[in-house]
Amino acid sequence: xxxxxxxxxxxxxxxxxxxxxxxxxxxxxxxxxxxxxxxxxxxxxxxxxxxxxxxxxxxxxxxxxxxxxxxxxxxxxxxxxxxxxxxxxxxxxxxxxxxxxxxxxxxxxxxxxxxxxxxxxxxxxxxxxxxxxxxxxxxxxxxxxxxxxxxxxxxxxxxxxxxxxxxxxxxxxxxxxxxxxxxxxxxxxxxxxxxxxxxxxxxxxxxxxxxxxxxxxxxxxxxx
Amino acid sequence: xxxxxxxxxxxxxxxxxxxxxxxxxxxxxxxxxxxxxxxxxxxxxxxxxxxxxxxxxxxxxxxxxxxxxxxxxxxxxxxxxxxxxxxxxxxxxxxxxxxxxxxxxxxxxxxxxxxxxxxxxxxxxxxxxxxxxxxxxxxxxxxxxxxxxxxxxxxxxxxxxxxxxxxxxxxxxxxxxxxxxxxxxxxxxxxxxxxxxxxxxxxxxxxxxxxxxxxxxxxxxxxxxxxxxxxxxxxxxxxxxxxxxxxxxxxxxxxxxxxxxxxxxxxxxxxxxxxxxxxxxxxxxxxxxxxxxxxxxxxxxxxxxxxxxxxxxxxxxxxxxxxxxxxxxxxxxxxxxxxxxxxxxxxxxxxxxxxxxxxxxxxxxxxxxxxxxxxxxxxxxxxxxxxxxxxxxxxxxxxxxxxxxxxxxxxxxxxx
Numbered sequence: 001x002x003x004x005x006x007x008x009x010x011x012x013x014x015x016x017x018x019x020x021x022x023x024x025x026x027x028x029x030x031x032x033x034x035x036x037x038x039x040x041x042x043x044x045x046x047x048x049x050x051x052x053x054x055x056x057x058x059x060x061x062x063x064x065x066x067x068x069x070x071x072x073x074x075x076x077x078x079x080x081x082x083x084x085x086x087x088x089x090x091x092x093x094x095x096x097x098x099x100x101x102x103x104x105x106x107x108x109x110x111x112x113x114x115x116x117x118x119x120x121x122x123x124x125x126x127x128x129x130x131x132x133x134x135x136x137x138x139x140x141x142x143x144x145x146x147x148x149x150x151x152x153x154x155x156x157x158x159x160x161x162x163x164x165x166x167x168x169x170x171x172x173x174x175x176x177x178x179x180x181x182x183x184x185x186x187x188x189x190x191x192x193x194x195x196x197x198x199x200x201x202x203x204x205x206x207x208x209x210x211x212x213x214x215x216x217x218x219x220x221x222x223x224x
Numbered sequence: 225x226x227x228x229x230x231x232x233x234x235x236x237x238x239x240x241x242x243x244x245x246x247x248x249x250x251x252x253x254x255x256x257x258x259x260x261x262x263x264x265x266x267x268x269x270x271x272x273x274x275x276x277x278x279x280x281x282x283x284x285x286x287x288x289x290x291x292x293x294x295x296x297x298x299x300x301x302x303x304x305x306x307x308x309x310x311x312x313x314x315x316x317x318x319x320x321x322x323x324x325x326x327x328x329x330x331x332x333x334x335x336x337x338x339x340x341x342x343x344x345x346x347x348x349x350x351x352x353x354x355x356x357x358x359x360x361x362x363x364x365x366x367x368x369x370x371x372x373x374x375x376x377x378x379x380x381x382x383x384x385x386x387x388x389x390x391x392x393x394x395x396x397x398x399x400x401x402x403x404x405x406x407x408x409x410x411x412x413x414x415x416x417x418x419x420x421x422x423x424x425x426x427x428x429x430x431x432x433x434x435x436x437x438x439x440x441x442x443x444x445x446x447x448x449x450x451x452x453x454x455x456x457x458x459x460x461x462x463x464x465x466x467x468x469x470x471x472x473x474x475x476x477x478x479x480x481x482x483x484x485x486x487x488x489x490x491x492x493x494x495x496x497x498x499x500x501x502x503x504x505x506x507x508x509x510x511x512x513x514x515x516x517x518x519x520x521x522x523x524x525x526x527x528x529x530x531x532x533x534x535x536x537x538x539x540x541x542x543x544x545x546x547x548x549x550x551x552x553x554x555x556x557x558x559x560x561x562x563x564x565x566x567x568x569x570x571x572x573x574x575x576x577x578x579x580x581x582x583x584x585x586x587x588x589x590x591x592x593x594x595x596x597x598x599x600x601x602x603x604x605x606x607x608x609x610x611x612x613x614x615x616x617x618x619x620x621x622x623x624x625x626x627x628x629x630x631x632x633x634x635x636x637x638x639x640x
Contacts, residue, residue, distance in 0.1 A: 047637065056542055057633045077546050084544020091636055095539035099236035109543045111229040118226045157543075169636070 002068040003029045004165045004197030005053050010062035012048055012220075022048035023220040025062070030199055032164060035191035037208035038201045040217035046201040047169050049217065053199060054087050054167045055079045067164065084113055088158030088166045092173035094150040096142040102153040103129060103138035109160040128156040132186070148179035155186065166190060168200040172207060184210045230549060233540075234556040237529050244525045249565045251518025252616060256569020256608040259511040261576030263607075266507055268599035270500045273433075277493050279373050280431045282340075282462035283471045285492060286478055288321045289485040320457035327482055328461060336466035337474070340367035341458040343448040347441065349395075350412040351403045358399050358441045360413075361460075362448020371464040374429060374442060380407045381427025386444045394427035398438030415451040432593070515611055519619040522561050526554050527623040537627050538635025551628035558620020562613040569612060570605055 007028040014020040023045040030036050030053075038046045051057040052064055055071055063072040066082055074082070083089075096105045106125035110116055116124060129135040132152040137145045142153070151171060158166055168187065172180035184200070184207050191198045191212070200211065208214050216224040226232070238245045293314065298307055321327065324341060331339040343362040348355055365383040369375045375383045379397065386392045393413065395405060405411060405425055413423045423443070431437055449455050465471055471488035479486040490497060530537070537550055580596045 051633050051636075054542070056636075077548075080541070080544050080546040082544075083542065087544075089539075089542045091539070091542075093535070093636075095535060095636075097233070097236075097536050097539075099233075099240050108229055108540075111226065111232075112543065112545060112549070121226075 001031060003065065004032050004034075004067060005030045005199070006065040006068075007049070007053060007059075008063050008065065010049075010052055010059045010064060012045075012052055012057065013060045021220050023052065023059075023217075026220075026222055028053075028215065028222070030165075030197045032197055033191055033195040035188050035198045035210075035212045036200070037211035037214045038199060038217060039203060039205060039208045039214060042203070044217040045220035046203075046217055048220070050167050050169050050199065050201050054089055054165075055083055056089075084109060085161055086163050086165060088161070088163040090151070090155050090158045090166070090168040090171045092170035094142065094147075094154040096150060096153060096157070098142055101139050101141055102134065102145065102149075105142070105153060106138075106157045106160050109157060113161050115161075125156070125160065128159055129153065132156050148175055148182070151175060151179075151183060152186075155183070159190070164196055166196050166198045168198070170201055170203070172202065172204065180204070180207060181210075187211075230553045231556060234553050234560060237533065237553075238525075238557055238560060241525060241529060244521075244528065245561065248518060248521040248525050248561050249568060251514070251521045252562060252565025252612045253568035253572055255511055255514040255518050256566050256612045257572025257576060258514060259507075259608045259611070260569070260573025260604045261580065262507050262511065263604045264573075264577045264598045264600060265580060265596055266503055267601075267604075268597040270503075271599050272593075272597040273496065274493075276431065276433055278468060278489060280377065280433060280436060281489060281492060282371050283465045283468060283489050284463040284475045284478070285487050286321065286327070286461035286463070286482070287485045287487065288319055288459040290483060291479075291485050320454065320459050321461065321484055324458035324461060327484075331461070331463065331478070334474075336470075338367070338370040338464045340364055340371040340462045340464075341445060342368075342460040342462055343445060343452060343454065343458055344460055345448065345452045346416055347451065348414040349399070349403060349405075349441070350414065351405050351409065354403045356399055356403045358395075359439050360393075360441050360443055360448060360451065362443050362445040362451075364445050368442075368462070371462045373431075377429040377431045379428050379430050381425075383427070385426035386442070386447075389424055389426050391421050391423045391447065392426040392443065393423040394429060394442040395425055396437040396440045397428055397430040398434065399441060400425070400428050402438070413451065415453070417451075417453040419451050419453060421447075421451060511611075515615050518565070518612075519615045522558050522616050522619040523622065525561070526557055526620045527626075529557065530554060530623045530627040533627075534630060534635055537630050538632040541630070541632035542636065547628035550630075551624045554624030554627050555617060555620050558616045558618075558624070559613065561620075562616025565616065566609045566612045569608060573605070573608065 007026050010026045011024050012022040014022060026049060038049060040046050048057065052059050055064065055066070063070050065071065066086055071079065071082065096102070097108070100108070103125050106128055107121050110121040110124060126135060126138060129138050132155060134149050134152045137149055142150055172183050175183065187198045187200055188210055190196045202208050215222055296309055296312070298309070328339050328341060331337055341364055345360055347358050347360040349358055365386050369383055381394065386394065400406065407425050407428055409425050411423055411425060413421045443451070449457055465474065472490065475486040475488040540550060577598055577600060581598055584595050586594060
């Protein structure tokens with residue numbers, strides 16, 4: 001089976017008078033339908049690893065493969081294309097565009113990809129909001145809904161183009177414990193029932209235990 | 225059908241900064257509007273003036289002058305030598321064009337060219353105790369009517385009356401007004417050589433060019449020669465061309481062939497045309513300044529949007545928007561401001577023109593007019609639009625490029 005995402009000896013170093021190593025020589029494979037939690041202390045390189053896996057950042061050594069395809073030779077536009085169609089991102093902050101309604105926010109990646117008609121895009125966005133139980137808030141603006149609801153809308157947006165890989169960076173950092181558990185349940189469901197690969201960065205070991213596999217990082221290196 | 229997502233985002237950004245967007249729009253609209261209004265006014269005046277002088281004045285005047293003093297024989301022989309002539313006394317030449325009739329006959333052969341002889345000089349008109357100094361031009365009416373539009377400009381009388389009435393004179397409207405002279409009045413004309421004639425006013429003309437109407441008079445060529453005491457002398461040949469564009473080249477050819485100074489209409493009106501160049505420079509500088517100010521406004525708005533929307537740019541990039549998609553969004557914002565401002569500016573410019581057209585006032589400057597002379601042309605609207613859209617887009621380009629270069633990792637790291 002081809003891995004949804006694979007890191008081969010990936011390192012990321014920030015250049016400067018005193019170079020800083022964010023992640024060091026990481027090998028990681030995430031299979032389709034697998035739910036992986038990345039934990040570690042602050043500054044251990046969790047988010048850096050996630051940005052590398054999500055092609056937002058480029059490794060200084062090693063390579064990242066998306067569905068078996070090496071990405072180190074791809075041009076920025078091609079990387080953007082892969083992010084658009086094959087990867088969904090969820091961040092600690094919802095990052096919903098405040099000028100657009102929740103429904104319109106979910107439609108943005110669909111419209112950018114341009115694979116669906118306007119009507120089909122609206123239907124798909126509405127369906128995603130419904131599956132995430134926020135359909136009644138589709139017509140509202142992000143500042144008119146709660147933090148948990150915003151994060152669900154952000155997850156719906158990440159799933160808008162039906163990506164096989166979902167990456168989440170501290171997605172529950174701004175949520176209360178109950179809502180955080182609901183969101184993690186949702187991720188587990190996305191992995192197990194929809195076959196998506198989900199990689200979630202969290203510092204919460206309790207939530208991390210809900211994942212199929214847990215990776216612990218210290219000083220940019222996987223220690224367990 | 226939904227707008228492309230980039231256009232939608234650009235519009236939403238502008239709508240959420242309504243006040244600043246409005247100020248930028250007004251800047252562009254004012255620039256475009258005033259450009260159209262002022263251009264219509266200034267070009268209207270300039271084109272009218274040029275049309276009138278082309279209409280009224282000969283297209284080329286051959287004068288009994290030479291541009292440079294004739295070279296002395298020693299200068300011909302020792303062209304490269306260190307020749308320095310001092311205390312040279314030039315030969316007294318009889319003024320007038322030598323062989324004018326032959327030159328006229330030659331020019332008559334040139335297709336599309338009409339030529340008329342003239343003798344011009346000064347005259348003092350005396351009427352009712354008032355003296356008016358004027359220019360007098362002796363003309364051959366048969367030829368003159370083919371060269372200038374003096375006949376068309378006559379308010380009263382006729383050109384042929386110069387033949388049928390002895391000692392007849394035609395006056396400019398301003399000359400007549402200055403001395404209170406009316407048609408059929410008998411006036412005294414005193415020439416610089418002391419010839420005094422009783423002359424009858426057989427016509428009054430109005431060219432609407434103040435200088436001409438206030439100082440010019442016409443008599444028969446023979447009568448001018450009597451007044452100047454210069455029998456058979458012609459000191460000007462006036463030419464009219466079917467193709468006005470040929471004025472310059474033909475004048476050059478005539479001067480080369482006959483040696484006499486030949487001035488095309490552009491040279492005759494060089495002073496005024498020079499003022500027009502300065503006027504246009506001032507106009508374009510002013511409108512340019514307005515547009516530059518509005519560009520700063522647009523730059524400011526787009527820069528602020530880029531700054532405020534840094535997080536959105538980060539998430540858009542993480543979603544798969546390419547740098548050029550991001551750049552397009554912000555350039556589009558400048559373009560939208562430029563285009564919308566242009567449309568508003570068109571309306572403003574059109575209103576300005578129509579407003580100016582409705583004002584009635586008697587003006588007397590270079591030319592006489594009962595109101596603003598306006599030149600309406602789509603060209604001004606197109607130039608205004610191109611200037612506005614290009615400058616607005618350029619103003620947006622710099623912040624747009626900065627936005628496209630933002631690193632999404634830096635943004636999402638800093639945004640938590």
